[in-house]
Amino acid sequence: MKVEWVHFPLHPDTPAEGRSLADLFAGRNLDLKAMHAQMKARMDAEGLPYGQRTRTYNSRLAQELGKWAETQSGGEAIHDALFRAYFADGRDISQPSVLLDIARQVGLSVDAAREVLDKRTFKDAVDADWQLSRQSGITGVPTFVAGRRGVVGAQPYDTLVQLVQQAAPEEHAER
16 A cells, blocks of 8 residues: 655644644634643554644645655655654744754755755645645545545544555455
8 A cells, every 4th residue: 555645734824933822723612731631642652752832833845845855765754754843842844944954864965955945846746735635625634545535633543554454445446
């Protein structure tokens, strides 16, 4: 089974300086501390890093860098590094300097990454992903799709295994 990352415009209107989570979720009657505790417990159960972030940042440039990285040998590692930087370390992934540091950490050419960000050479590819996401009815991240089924949001590992197992017979039936 092939894994393909399709980028989604989650809060594309987030300003350059980011936005506090309290502001982002204002008026929704949500308990941010309880939400964090639930997500932290889920991540801990899967052995994944998860920090106490208080801000959200515009991820557009990170998506463009990720799309480019996938074309490079070993570039898939950037997705885990971006996750860690944003969700565990609370880094501002809208900043080119942060993105270049992450590219360096995963062994990608910093000069090539800088060119991708400066020239926005993967802008059209991310635009196409955003369009596909809208056409597919995606409303949140992460969304996992296998075959004709999908689940939205951070899911326990067993749920994702079931999703893939249910898709396997569909894939063989289509051949």
